[in-house]
Amino acid sequence: MTLNVSQIRSQFPILQRETANGVPLVYLDSTATSQKPLAVIEAMNDFYRRSNANIHRGVHTLAEEATALYEEARKKIAKFVNAPDARQVIFTRNTTESINLVAYTWARANLKEGDLAILTEMEHHSNLVPWHILQAERGIRLEFIPVKDDFTLDLETYRSLLDQGPKLVSFTHMSNVLGTINPVDEMIRLAHDVGAVTVIDGAQSVPHFSVDVQALDVDFLAFSAHKMCGPTGIGALYGKTSLLEKMPPFLGGGDMIKEVKLRSFRANTIPAKFEAGTPAIAEAVGFGAAADYLLSVGMDAIAIHEHQITEYALDRLEEIPGVKLFGPTADKKGGVAAFSLDGVHPHDVAQILDRDGVAVRAGHHCAQPLHEKFGLPATSRASFYLYNTKGEVDKLVDGIYKVKKYFA
Amino acid sequence: MDDLYREIIIEHYKNPSYRGHLDPHDIQFADNNPLCGDHIEITLQVSEDGKVSDARFDGHGCAISQASADLLIESIIGKPLDEVKALKKDHILELLGIDLGPVRLKCALLSLKVLKAGVYGLGEASDELVE
Ligand SMILES: Cc1ncc(COP(=O)(O)O)c(C=O)c1O
Numbered sequence: 037m038t039l040n041v042s043q044i045r046s047q048f049p050i051l052q053r054e055t056a057n058g059v060p061l062v063y064l065d066s067t068a069t070s071q072k073p074l075a076v077i078e079a080m081n082d083f084y085r086r087s088n089a090n091i092h093r094g095v096h097t098l099a100e101e102a103t104a105l106y107e108e109a110r111k112k113i114a115k116f117v118n119a120p121d122a123r124q125v126i127f128t129r130n131t132t133e134s135i136n137l138v139a140y141t142w143a144r145a146n147l148k149e150g151d152l153a154i155l156t157e158m159e160h161h162s163n164l165v166p167w168h169i170l171q172a173e174r175g176i177r178l179e180f181i182p183v184k185d186d187f188t189l190d191l192e193t194y195r196s197l198l199d200q201g202p203k204l205v206s207f208t209h210m211s212n213v214l215g216t217i218n219p220v221d222e223m224i225r226l227a228h229d230v231g232a233v234t235v236i237d238g239a240q241s242v243p244h245f246s247v248d249v250q251a252l253d254v255d256f257l258a259f260s261a262h263k264m265c266g267p268t269g270i271g272a273l274y275g276k277t278s279l280l281e282k283m284p285p286f287l288g289g290g291d292m293i294k295e296v297k298l299r300s301f302r303a304n305t306i307p308a309k310f311e312a313g314t315p316a317i318a319e320a321v322g323f324g325a326a327a328d329y330l331l332s333v334g335m336d337a338i339a340i341h342e343h344q345i346t347e348y349a350l351d352r353l354e355e356i357p358g359v360k361l362f363g364p365t366a367d368k369k370g371g372v373a374a375f376s377l378d379g380v381h382p383h384d385v386a387q388i389l390d391r392d393g394v395a396v397r398a399g400h401h402c403a404q405p406l407h408e409k410f411g412l413p414a415t416s417r418a419s420f421y422l423y424n425t426k427g428e429v430d431k432l433v434d435g436i437y438k439v440k441k442y443f444a
Numbered sequence: 445m446d447d448l449y450r451e452i453i454i455e456h457y458k459n460p461s462y463r464g465h466l467d468p469h470d471i472q473f474a475d476n477n478p479l480c481g482d483h484i485e486i487t488l489q490v491s492e493d494g495k496v497s498d499a500r501f502d503g504h505g506c507a508i509s510q511a512s513a514d515l516l517i518e519s520i521i522g523k524p525l526d527e528v529k530a531l532k533k534d535h536i537l538e539l540l541g542i543d544l545g546p547v548r549l550k551c552a553l554l555s556l557k558v559l560k561a562g563v564y565g566l567g568e569a570s571d572e573l574v575e
Contacts, residue, residue: 279514302491379458380507381504381505381507381510382506383505383506383507383508383548383551384449384506384507384508385481387506387548388449399481402480404481407481413481413483413504413505414480442449442454443454443458443507
């Protein structure tokens with residue numbers, strides 16, 4: 037199962053362009069957001085050209101078509117993560133909003149002062165700050181599974197934290213900095229053994245390898261369309277029906293109600309209960325098209341390809357004197373290579389690489405506590421997806437040698 | 445190789461003349477650029493006639509932020525505080541001698557924002573100080 041990468045590349049219009057200096061784009065920033073294939077762009081374009089109308093409230097042809105397309109998209113996303121029922125997929129704006137939805141509804145209804153929530157030290161800010169806010173508001177207790185020196189989670193400490201009877205365990209499937217893929221199966225099982233509810237931040241896993249919510253038995257899974265070849269402005273929260281049905285609504289307004297009186301309302305059933313107001317309809321259509329696209333390429337083939345590129349990239353980066361990699365060995369991680377270069381700030385690395393068309397990210401990648409733990413203000417990060425090649429890794433490496441010469 | 449990294453910037457980044465911390469000092473202030481984690485602290489000594497008699501910066505960050513801090517400190521030693529208060533972003537751009545995109549501009553201006561917040565005795569280094 038090898039990918040036909042040149043064919044895949046031809047399906048992404050943006051990969052045909054040059055950057056400011058007339059050099060080809062080498063896009064190594066898919067962890068921040070992925071590029072979009074023609075299939076997604078056209079699906080959204082077609083929606084606006086042919087079917088645009090508001091959903092749910094109309095009986096005319098376009099309203100019915102738009103509603104059907106929107107609900108069709110929900111089914112595609114449900115299939116993509118193997119949710120038993122499409123009603124368990126709630127459309128949100130992104131991973132961040134999905135996690136906040138759990139924090140504002142489930143957690144506010146179920147957590148009280150002193151209750152323990154377990155997170156990890158490798159979380160993106162979107163799986164930290166909602167819980168900080170709840171901690172300030174409710175006095176819940178937060179504990180963190182440490183990241184060990186080999187950049188994996190300290191499961192011994194996790195087990196001892198579980199003995200304290202947490203109500204919630206929320207963690208990332210794959211770190212957007214280290215690339216570490218966490219043993220979610222085992223972690224969820226252990227959490228369920230003590231009766232905790234589990235939330236998985238799937239922002240970096242769902243786009244890159246097959247994630248099956250039933251096999252994982254996870255309670256909530258959050259992910260974003262824009263990191264999986266889909267548009268910005270839409271994401272999803274998967275939840276178990278029994279939990280979703282008991283949760284209070286999130287935002288109030290149109291669509292999320294069954295009935296409104298002047299002084300009261302009755303909430304709609306799921307998923308509408310959590311989707312107040314006109315949603316991102318064209319984006320949902322694009323999200324569905326992205327899921328179809330990835331399935332047609334094959335998630336296992338994508339994962340294998342990324343693994344090969346990552347292995348190659350880590351080998352080549354390691355050869356460069358002064359480069360230090362942050363993350364576990366290739367067998368324990370996804371397509372991310374975060375690194376530092378002695379004596380040169382990541383911003384300067386990224387800026388000089390950009391001169392050769394190589395797009396990498398520099399900063400704390402929304403994981404400040406993780407950087408602090410390893411004593412780094414910032415790192416440079418190259419990340420890989422189905423359309424990247426070993427030739428692009430070579431350009432990255434050549435670019436880093438150029439940076440070194442500059443600052444020599 | 446290109447304008448962004450003129451010799452002078454690399455030179456001031458690698459071998460700054462005014463990196464350090466003055467103790468005692470009359471004015472001290474520090475702040476971050478939240479976008480990239482660049483950090484600058486500035487300490488000043490002010491003479492009786494209201495001039496900057498000595499100054500230092502400390503911190504970490506990219507070549508642009510650290511070089512502009514060094515150049516800025518060099519440019520204010522001996523100047524009356526009133527003149528320092530009036531400095532704007534043009535001053536930094538002149539010192540660097542390059543054009544900068546909006547993201548790197550923030551790096552370049554961090555030291556001036558920190559300096560002005562310190563001189564004015566403000567709690568925070570805001571963008572308005574240098575616009
Ligand atoms: C691990 C992880 N979680 C959450 C997010 C937040 O995603 P979004 O900005 O789409 O809400 C990201 C995005 O960078 C991420 O990498």
